[in-house]
Amino acid sequence: MKSALDTARDVRNGAVTARSVAETSLASIRARNEELNVFVHLDEEGALARASDVDELVARGDDPGPLAGVPIALKDNLCRRGELTTAGSRILEGWRPPYTATVVEQVLAAGAVVMGKTNMDEFAMGSSTETSYYGPTRNPLDPTRVPGGSSGGSAAAVAADMTPLALGSDTGGSIRQPAALCGVVGVKPTYGLVSRYGLIAFSSSLDQIGPFANTVADAALLLEVIAGHDARDSTSLPVGAPSLLSALDEGVAGKRIGVVKELIEGADEDVVAAVTRARDVLEAAGATIVELSIPECRLGLSAYYLIAPAEASSNLARFDGVRYGLRVDAEDVTAMNEATRTLGFGAEVKRRVMLGTYALSAGYYDAYYGQALKVRTQMIHAFRRAYQEADLLLGATAPSVAFRFGEKTSNPLAMYLSDVFTIPTNLAGDAAISVPFGRGEADLPIGVQLLGPGHSEAGLIAAARVLEVAS
Amino acid sequence: MVEPLRREDVAKVAALARLSLSDEELDMFTSQLAQILEHANDIAALSLEDVVPTAHPFDLINVVREDVIQPCLSRDEVLAMAPDAEDGRFAVPRIMGEAP
Numbered sequence: 001m002k003s004a005l006d007t008a009r010d011v012r013n014g015a016v017t018a019r020s021v022a023e024t025s026l027a028s029i030r031a032r033n034e035e036l037n038v039f040v041h042l043d044e045e046g047a048l049a050r051a052s053d054v055d056e057l058v059a060r061g062d063d064p065g066p067l068a069g070v071p072i073a074l075k076d077n078l079c080r081r082g083e084l085t086t087a088g089s090r091i092l093e094g095w096r097p098p099y100t101a102t103v104v105e106q107v108l109a110a111g112a113v114v115m116g117k118t119n120m121d122e123f124a125m126g127s128s129t130e131t132s133y134y135g136p137t138r139n140p141l142d143p144t145r146v147p148g149g150s151s152g153g154s155a156a157a158v159a160a161d162m163t164p165l166a167l168g169s170d171t172g173g174s175i176r177q178p179a180a181l182c183g184v185v186g187v188k189p190t191y192g193l194v195s196r197y198g199l200i201a202f203s204s205s206l207d208q209i210g211p212f213a214n215t216v217a218d219a220a221l222l223l224e225v226i227a228g229h230d231a232r233d234s235t236s237l238p239v240g241a242p243s244l245l246s247a248l249d250e251g252v253a254g255k256r257i258g259v260v261k262e263l264i265e266g267a268d269e270d271v272v273a274a275v276t277r278a279r280d281v282l283e284a285a286g287a288t289i290v291e292l293s294i295p296e297c298r299l300g301l302s303a304y305y306l307i308a309p310a311e312a313s314s315n316l317a318r319f320d321g322v323r324y325g326l327r328v329d330a331e332d333v334t335a336m337n338e339a340t341r342t343l344g345f346g347a348e349v350k351r352r353v354m355l356g357t358y359a360l361s362a363g364y365y366d367a368y369y370g371q372a373l374k375v376r377t378q379m380i381h382a383f384r385r386a387y388q389e390a391d392l393l394l395g396a397t398a399p400s401v402a403f404r405f406g407e408k409t410s411n412p413l414a415m416y417l418s419d420v421f422t423i424p425t426n427l428a429g430d431a432a433i434s435v436p437f438g439r440g441e442a443d444l445p446i447g448v449q450l451l452g453p454g455h456s457e458a459g460l461i462a463a464a465r466v467l468e469v470a471s
Numbered sequence: 472m473v474e475p476l477r478r479e480d481v482a483k484v485a486a487l488a489r490l491s492l493s494d495e496e497l498d499m500f501t502s503q504l505a506q507i508l509e510h511a512n513d514i515a516a517l518s519l520e521d522v523v524p525t526a527h528p529f530d531l532i533n534v535v536r537e538d539v540i541q542p543c544l545s546r547d548e549v550l551a552m553a554p555d556a557e558d559g560r561f562a563v564p565r566i567m568g569e570a571p
Binding site (some may be wrong): 095096098099191192205231234235237298299301302303305306313320321322323324325326327329330331332333334335336337338339341342345347350351353354355357358361364367368370371372373374375376377378380412413416428429 | 473476480481484485487488489490491492496500503504506507508510513514515517519522523524525526527528529533534536544545548549552553554555561563564565566
C-alpha cells in the first residue's frame, strides 16, 4: 500500500479515488483478518460511503484535507458515535457510544476514511494483546508470535498493510512496544499535546493517544492532525499543533544524543546490537553522542505498576452495570455490581483493579502509592537533568523481538517487564518515538527508541528519519 | 518493609472492588499480587521524606469555562444505552432491605 502522504496527494489531485483506495484496504483486511484478528469491528459500508463522500468533495473542487482518502484504523478504546466500542472487554460488548472522540473528529475533518476498530488488551492492560476478550491478535510478520500490546491491533493493521495509518494509546508503552514488535513507527506524544476526550480512560495521568505508521513522515503527518488544544479535555495543553513534516529532513547534525545505560541493560543481545548501530548512525550523521546513566529508570516499573493500577481502580469503578454495558442481574445493587464486574472483567483487569485498590487502601497508601508518586518526582527531575546534557536520548523500545503466545501470560511480572524501557517517558510526561531499526532473532524487527523532553516531537521525528533512511 | 500480602487481604480488596473470586482464583491472585508487591518493595523501602509527590505530569490548575449552556447528550439517548431505565431515570435492583 502507498504511504498516507502519497495517497492523500493522489486523492487530492484526482489521480486516484478514495473509493478505490478504501476497496484496496478492505481487500487487504479481508485477506488476513480472520487469521490475524486485527479488526474487532469492521465498518465496510461506512468506510466505502465515507470514501465516496471524499471523492465528491474532490469532484466539487473542495479540499478534503491532509488525510484525504487515507484509510485509518482506530484502537477500540476510542469512541465513535453509534459505532461499536468495546475496549477489548466483555463488559462493553455491544456498546455504541453517544459521542465521538476528538481525535476521531480530527482525522475525519482531515479527510481520513475510518475502516474500523482494532483489537487491544482489555482496557489497554497488557503488552501482548492476549488479554482481549475478543481473542489475541497475531503478529503479521510471524503469526505464531504476539504483536505486542496493548495497541496490538493498530500496530498489526499497519504492519499487514491493511491501513497506512492507525491510532493507539500509550500508557506505559502501548504504542511504542507493539510498533517495535510489528516493525512500524509509533509515537507517544507529550502528555497533554493530544486531546483524550472520548478515549476510554485507563490511567489518566499517563494515557496519551498517538500515531502508528509505516514511515516516520506518515507518523508526523497524523500527529500534526491530532495535536492541539481541546477545551473538552481539561488536561489538554493550551498549545497549537507543532509543525513536524517541515522538520523531517532537519537531521541531527550538532545535536547531543544521550545513550542511556538503563534503557538498554537487560535487553537481548540482538536488541543491544541494534541500539549500538543506531548510535553509530546518529554519530555519523553529525550528532554528538553522550553516555548517560539515569538510575531512576530502574524504579520506573515499580512506580508504574502502583500508579497505573491505582488510577485504573478508580477509572474502572464506573463499570457497575448501571448506566451502560453489561449487567448481570442479582437481588440487590451491590450483588448486581459484583456479578457484573466479575463476569465482565478478565483476569488481568481484576489483577490490576485489586492491586490498585490495595495500593490506595488505608495502611498501605504511604508505602505504595505515596512512595510511587515521590519516585515519579525523582524520575521527572532525573530526565530534566539528562536533557541538560543531551537534546534527545536513545535506548531500546522493548527488551526482545516479538515473543510467542502464552510465553508470559502465567507470569504477570514477566509480562510487565516488556514495558521497562517505555514506562519512564509516561511517568515523566515526555515524548518518545519507536522506529524500526534492523532485525534480530528469527529475522524479526527490532525497534529503537528516541526520547525527548516535552514538545520535542519535531526533533524526535528528524532523528527517527535519520535512522529510517539508514536502516 | 511492608508485610507480605495475605490471602485475606486479597479477599478484602476484591470485596472493595466489587469482584467475587473462587478459592482457586484467590490463591492465584494472592501469589501473583504478592510477587508484584515484592518487586515494588524496591520503592517502598526508599527514604523519600523530603520528596514532594507528583500526581500529574504538569501543574494542573482547575480548568473552568464560562457558565453558559452548551450542547450536551440527549437524556433519551443516554438512557437507551442503560441495561434498565424507567421514568427518565436509570433503574437498578433494590438498594435497601425489605421493610420489616
